Amino acid sequence: MVGSRWAESLERLLGKRAAGPLAGLGLHTVGDLLRHYPRRYAAPGRLTDLTELRPGEHVTVMAEVRRATVRSMRSRGGVLMEAVVTDGSRELSLTFFGKHPGSLRVHESRLRPGRLGMFTGTVRLYRGTVQLTHPDYQLVGAEVDDEAAALVEATRPIPVYPASAALPTWRIQRAVRTVLDPLAETDLADPLPGELLTRLRLPGLLEALRLVHEPYTDDDWRRGQRRLRYEEAFVLQAALARRRAEAAARPGVARAAVGGGLLDAFDARLPFTLTAGQREVGTEIAADLAAEQPMQRLLQGEVGSGKTVVALRAMLQVVDAGGQAALLAPTEVLAVQHLRTLRELLGPLAEEGMLGAAERATRVVLLTGSQGAAARREALLDAVSGAAGIVVGTHALLGEQVQFADLGLVVVDEQHRFGVEQRDALRSRGGPRDAVPHLLVMTATPIPRTVAMTVFGDLEVSSLTEIPAGRAPVTTHVVPADNEVWTARTWARVREEVDAGRRAYVVCPRISADAADPDADLLAADEPGEDDVPAAPLRAVEEVAAELAALPVLDGVAIGTLHGRMTSAAKDEAMAAFADGRTPVLVSTTVIEVGVDVTEASVMVVLDAERFGLSQLHQLRGRVGRGTDPGLCLLVARAPEGTDAATRLATLASTTDGFALAAVDLELRREGDVLGASQSGRSSSLRLLRVVRDADLIAEAREEARAFVARDPALAAWPALAEAIDEWLAPDEQEYLDRA
Numbered sequence: 221m222v223g224s225r226w227a228e229s230l231e232r233l234l235g236k237r238a239a240g241p242l243a244g245l246g247l248h249t250v251g252d253l254l255r256h257y258p259r260r261y262a263a264p265g266r267l268t269d270l271t272e273l274r275p276g277e278h279v280t281v282m283a284e285v286r287r288a289t290v291r292s293m294r295s296r297g298g299v300l301m302e303a304v305v306t307d308g309s310r311e312l313s314l315t316f317f318g319k320h321p322g323s324l325r326v327h328e329s330r331l332r333p334g335r336l337g338m339f340t341g342t343v344r345l346y347r348g349t350v351q352l353t354h355p356d357y358q359l360v361g362a363e364v365d366d367e368a369a370a371l372v373e374a375t376r377p378i379p380v381y382p383a384s385a386a387l388p389t390w391r392i393q394r395a396v397r398t399v400l401d402p403l404a405e406t407d408l409a410d411p412l413p414g415e416l417l418t419r420l421r422l423p424g425l426l427e428a429l430r431l432v433h434e435p436y437t438d439d440d441w442r443r444g445q446r447r448l449r450y451e452e453a454f455v456l457q458a459a460l461a462r463r464r465a466e467a468a469a470r471p472g473v474a475r476a477a478v479g480g481g482l483l484d485a486f487d488a489r490l491p492f493t494l495t496a497g498q499r500e501v502g503t504e505i506a507a508d509l510a511a512e513q514p515m516q517r518l519l520q521g522e523v524g525s526g527k528t529v530v531a532l533r534a535m536l537q538v539v540d541a542g543g544q545a546a547l548l549a550p551t552e553v554l555a556v557q558h559l560r561t562l563r564e565l566l567g568p569l570a571e572e573g574m575l576g577a578a579e580r581a582t583r584v585v586l587l588t589g590s591q592g593a594a595a596r597r598e599a600l601l602d603a604v605s606g607a608a609g610i611v612v613g614t615h616a617l618l619g620e621q622v623q624f625a626d627l628g629l630v631v632v633d634e635q636h637r638f639g640v641e642q643r644d645a646l647r648s649r650g651g652p653r654d655a656v657p658h659l660l661v662m663t664a665t666p667i668p669r670t671v672a673m674t675v676f677g678d679l680e681v682s683s684l685t686e687i688p689a690g691r692a693p694v695t696t697h698v699v700p701a702d703n704e705v706w707t708a709r710t711w712a713r714v715r716e717e718v719d720a721g722r723r724a725y726v727v728c729p730r731i732s733a734d735a736a737d738p739d740a741d742l743l744a745a746d747e748p749g750e751d752d753v754p755a756a757p758l759r760a761v762e763e764v765a766a767e768l769a770a771l772p773v774l775d776g777v778a779i780g781t782l783h784g785r786m787t788s789a790a791k792d793e794a795m796a797a798f799a800d801g802r803t804p805v806l807v808s809t810t811v812i813e814v815g816v817d818v819t820e821a822s823v824m825v826v827l828d829a830e831r832f833g834l835s836q837l838h839q840l841r842g843r844v845g846r847g848t849d850p851g852l853c854l855l856v857a858r859a860p861e862g863t864d865a866a867t868r869l870a871t872l873a874s875t876t877d878g879f880a881l882a883a884v885d886l887e888l889r890r891e892g893d894v895l896g897a898s899q900s901g902r903s904s905s906l907r908l909l910r911v912v913r914d915a916d917l918i919a920e921a922r923e924e925a926r927a928f929v930a931r932d933p934a935l936a937a938w939p940a941l942a943e944a945i946d947e948w949l950a951p952d953e954q955e956y957l958d959r960a
């Protein structure tokens with residue numbers, strides 16, 4: 221951010237001693253500190269309810285001093301001061317130790333009965349009394365001499381900062397004051413254009429910072445927060461608008477539908493009729509592809525809503541027009557599955573060069589990191605020569621060596637596992653025409669409109685809302701892990717399904733009991749923010765597979781395993797054995813999470829279900845009930861009533877509506893997790909904005925931002941805005957520069 225003082229080092233300004241602990245919170249510059257907003261505001265009159273203190277917790281409480289006594293300790297020598305503070309009913313004891321009475325005099329003189337203050341420390345239980353030992357504290361109005369000033373101070377809302385044990389909130393407050401008080405308007409450049417501030421009656425940057433850091437009233441900080449929140453929304457939306465404008469300015473190639481080609485042949489051999497939604501979205505996409513401006517579209521739809529067919533039709537339109545299409549999947553299992561699905565759907569249309577191919581055919585090839593050198597060389601050749609109309613792959617497709625003859629369309633499946641940068645990397649590999657390929661992003665995670673606007677603001681959004689007819693319903697139950705009758709029933713149900721010719725998935729959070737577990741971060745990436753569940757050893761694939769094999773109720777049932785530590789050949793084989801029924805029970809990690817399609821699968825058992833996020837469980841559940849057999853999802857969990865985990869599981873059991881689940885998910889998760897998963901670290905710049913709560917504000921800021929970018933795409937007239945956008949777009953790089 222521009223402004224001469226913004227980047228100034230705190231160490232220079234405050235000295236090493238004061239700046240050290242701030243650096244521990246990641247605050248290095250004036251800007252860092254001023255953007256470290258209070259998390260909440262304590263009302264000076266309102267005391268903390270002391271019944272809620274739990275031993276071991278680090279707390280900051282607002283309380284009134286009731287009495288203080290100093291006595292000597294015969295056993296240990298030295299003196300002990302005990303101050304008792306109260307919330308009006310309960311008491312909390314503060315203890316201070318000293319060598320001699322003089323060493324405690326400071327505390328004695330300050331902690332006088334009737335004084336209000338904030339006390340911070342770790343709660344201990346000592347002989348039945350809750351206490352804080354050597355708490356750090358700040359008394360209300362203690363730093364002003366005259367009474368009138370003290371009175372004003374005593375009524376001001378008290379900012380409470382995200383703090384650490386080493387750095388209590390009032391030390392942060394003091395540092396903020398030291399930095400903020402001498403600043404003048406001209407020291408900071410405001411990213412919000414002046415005309416916008418005037419029109420919307422928003423305070424300028426410096427004023428807003430004063431309002432949130434040093435409010436006199438609750439209205440003050442609310443006004444300050446609103447402006448800063450607006451700023452976040454506006455900068456974000458301006459960044460997205462500029463991105464859009466830039467992408468639109470780069471030339472693409474129009475790939476209009478050509479009659480009598482692969483697409484028509486495909487439609488003619490489709491064994492079902494497209495749903496109304498598929499037709500509608502298909503028309504939108506066809507029109508996008510026919511334009512020279514590169515398409516940037518997000519296609520969202522429930523698991524099983526038929527996105528693959530829609531994407532394939534788009535790919536065929538491009539191939540008909542002489543281009544190639546790439547389909548990017550988040551895992552090898554999925555890439556392989558996509559390859560199989562596309563080849564099946566296309567039949568002879570995908571057999572170009574082979575005996576029995578259709579007259580007009582193309583080639584669909586696979587490119588992954590773990591395939592053999594020969595297969596890889598062939599695939600690379602097919603891509604660069606143009607022989608392959610469709611290339612399916614994983615991250616390996618992003619490699620430098622991969623070149624296309626004429627890449628016209630990139631389809632990214634399950635966007636939430638891909639960063640924006642990766643998307644860009646592939647788009648820049650367009651082939652000789654140096655054109656930007658069209659982009660279609662598919663996600664099965666339903667994204668509420670406001671999130672789509674925030675995270676994918678540079679994409680147009682299409683939704684498939686209906687599930688093709690004939691799909692069976694899925695019933696969901698939560699099974700308490702410690703209830704032996706219920707867990708026994710779970711495996712008995714699995715047996716019944718297997719006997720009826722169906723299949724069961726059993727999902728575990730880990731591969732094996734040892735530490736290094738490649739699939740564990742798949743879990744971590746989607747894990748709920750607050751870990752409110754008592755830690756217990758997590759169930760592991762290998763161990764569970766062995767246990768199930770030994771269960772009498774599953775006697776004679778072949779059990780397969782699948783996880784990320786297997787070679788891709790072994791993974792393929794495991795999937796194939798499950799699909800054709802050789803191993804009707806598959807114990808696996810979440811590698812089966814997205815897209816895997818085995819229509820006979822009717823049971824999904826998730827172990828340690830409390831460890832999974834709501835959207836992840838919803839995805840897993842989508843693996844069953846894909847055929848005509850009704851599905852059953854059993855969530856075996858240890859989730860005490862009242863925890864977030866219990867809420868998640870109960871919500872999941874109560875509905876299969878993905879949009880309803882997404883809304884609950886957003887409320888339960890920390891915002892950073894929601895945004896972080898999709899935009900790789902960018903969430904760090906969203907401090908006050910909440911995508912659900914601030915939906916209206918975001919929509920308003922979006923309108924404004926688009927208008928400013930339309931007027932002047934380079935934003936030359938608003939350098940502070942341009943700089944804020946750059947910072948937003950590359951926070952990691954920015955951090956790197958700061959550290960260098």
Ligand code: ADP
Nearest residue numbers: 492493494495522523524525526527528529688
């Ligand atoms: P998604 O990728 O959205 O999860 P898919 O495209 O894999 O869904 O479709 C799920 C299943 O439904 C596939 O077996 C597919 O062939 C089938 N399908 C797709 N569209 C239709 C339709 N209009 N009618 C019937 N079945 C369909």
Ligand code: MG
Nearest residue numbers: 524527528815
């Ligand atoms: Mg799919």
